[in-house]
Amino acid sequence: MDPDSRREMIVRAALPLVIEHGSAVTTRQVARAADIGEGTIFRVFADKAELLDACVTEALSPDHALAELALVSMDQPLAARLTEAASALQAHLDRVGAVLGALHATGGRGRSGRPGSPVGTPDRAAGSLPVREALVEIFEPERESLRLSPEQAALIFLGLLFAGTGMPPAGGGSADASPQWGVRDLVDVFLHGVLPQPVRI
Incomplete structure (x- = not known):
């Protein structure tokens, strides 16, 4: 999977969790929802804040x-x-x-x-x-x-x-x-x- 597709997949998995937990959502929860290793998230996002910004961008x-x-x-x-x-x-x-x-x-x-x-x-x-x-x-x-x-x-x-x-x-x-x-x-x-x-x- 190319990086852009992986980002999109992770954001899709993260959005319902962000709605449920807000900024308290953990990357472990996101990884579990996306059925990937937690480290995979940090191959395409610098940190959780960047992931949350990507979720906001997608929502908007x-x-x-x-x-x-x-x-x-x-x-x-x-x-x-x-x-x-x-x-x-x-x-x-x-x-x-x-x-x-x-x-x-x-x-x-x-x-x-x-x-x-x-x-x-x-x-x-x-x-x-x-x-x-x-x-x-x-x-x-x-x-x-x-x-x-x-x-x-x-x-x-x-x-x-x-x-x-x-x-x-x-x-x-x-x-x-x-x-x-x-x-x-x-x-x-x-x-x-x-x-x-x-x-x-």
Whole structure:
């Protein structure tokens, strides 16, 4: 196995452990999960901190979410396309939050090198430009019927997705009991607003 493939395999094995244990995860645990000798880890990573940074980089990467967005069928109505897109992006943000949250809670080293420093931002976590461009493609078939351009709509939708994280579900309930706003609720509010009837301003 070449070094890049070995790094990728080790990071894949380490990510669930980082989510579970944060920075307290040991290289022995990672080696056991990857079914390799502990020394193999240090052939491709200088130390555990470098391995943790690689895990953060992988968590922040939007590649998997972009692959999911590319699979959204454009034959569906816009609401269905946006629901699939929001689900893919929410899953990505959940993983980012789980990794960064676990590291932060255990005093993990951020990329700044300061203990407990946060790593990444929501904009970086969602992949920024590539994700916005993928969302623009989802809006594109409705370009002529939209009040905004697909570019503007994609930016607002992405912002609403970030804002929706941690909001209580529609119809009441506490944020503690259900920390994520349902993607169907998000899409419905995005497309139809919060009032039962449109209001001219």
